Amino acid sequence: MTKSGGATRTDGIHQALRADILTGRLVPGDRLKFPDLADRYQVSVGATREALTRLVAEGLVVARPRQGYLVRPLSHQDLAELTQARAEVESLVLGLSVREGDTRWEADTVAAHHLLERAPYRDPADPDHLSDEWVQAHAAFHHALLAGCRNQRLLDAARSLRQEAELYRQWSVSLGNEPGRDVAAEHRALLDAVLARDAGRAQELLRDHIAHTARLLISCASDQPNQVGGASASRSSVTNTS
């Protein structure tokens, strides 16, 4: 009754934890203590342990033997490496996708772009952040772009890298203050190149798109060095019992 379908209880806390990290409720660099987590998500220590093990595999959490787990810390160097890796792998997969994708894939991509175009860019309730709807539509569009690739391994690799990049995007507050950038136009150009089956141009556009976003994130991080590279802020236990 507590769970539905083929989902185990560990999956529950696993997804809940991932959501909390990706949405920023858990701060990069902070420790994840078993007692607090087990209490917060109403499961036992064992289930918490397995969920954290999976998150380590996904790269969102790092583990140190005998010293517990903590949310993956952010750093300039890691962002640079991640950006390079994304540019290389995603453009590679996009090339395969454009060459191998069928008509169904084209249709899905067009549909995803349509949803992205109509999604509100900023959160009405919190104009400093992107709206959840846009973030989701954005991820769906990029995922659709790559989905034509038949190679499941390369597809998973690209998707994994993209998910980690979401962490950086989450923690670079006050987005959108970049002069002269038109994100919607970039997406439109990407879609056009893809539909024209112009793999080379699509890859070039995607590289620029990724590099552009990364440059923006780095500049944001420079403005707020606290957010990047250390726990800082507060002692921030998982449960703010104070």
Place this chain on the structure above:
Amino acid sequence: MTKSGGATRTDGIHQALRADILTGRLVPGDRLKFPDLADRYQVSVGATREALTRLVAEGLVVARPRQGYLVRPLSHQDLAELTQARAEVESLVLGLSVREGDTRWEADTVAAHHLLERAPYRDPADPDHLSDEWVQAHAAFHHALLAGCRNQRLLDAARSLRQEAELYRQWSVSLGNEPGRDVAAEHRALLDAVLARDAGRAQELLRDHIAHTARLLISCASDQPNQVGGASASRSSVTNTS
């Protein structure tokens, strides 16, 4: 006393299981039952569970909810995808390695190649298989080739793919029966191109090297379809108590 240094007990069964899978003591497609494993490696069920979770992350084991874990099954399609992914990612990383590697990296690569050259190709005790020494030296050489890359993420991705390919190499018996191939010469050519800092040529050689090996594996698999795609062979519980 039971453990030394910073190694936890889960690490023990984790590495033991990985070794057993990579060396072929555990057959692809077979189930991994907790009671048997816990008994075999002398640990509790909980430790076994976490070890399997990590192996799932590494791609050596697959999990089905409520249905247990099993050693990753092999298939022609997966081999083809893996080969393509390796050709793309490894050649990418090799290009970065050649461009970014320093003198120390050159020295390590030369040293690894020297060890590979001097390692016996076939196992004296079992001429149908490669010798453990050569397999290890081979892996070390390829790892050294890539080690010049400064991007840890791409490096890890390449290494992970290579490890999975080892699984296929293990299960393609009766190696070396390919006429007209000189593996040692391929490695020598790779080393020369790398030392000459000729990234393009090195990448081309590596692609050929990977494709060549894959073609050999596929032909072997065709000869013995049982090995690929099904548990077959025996009911093969983990512990052969019969």
Place this chain on the structure above:
DNA sequence: TAGACCCAAACTTTCGAAAGTTCAACCGAG
């Protein structure tokens, strides 16, 4: 004879407590 239902055994999952280890503060000596 074929198909569906039911039962039992084995296995996976989950839990809470005990054991071992690390970290930090406190105390005493130089």
Place this chain on the structure above:
DNA sequence: CTCGGTTGAACTTTCGAAAGTTTGGGTCTA
């Protein structure tokens, strides 16, 4: 006042048993 040793608490790790689920065989009915 500073440094080294010691003690204590909190946390991670490990374990074995109980609960829930799936699978396979067996039986009954159409």
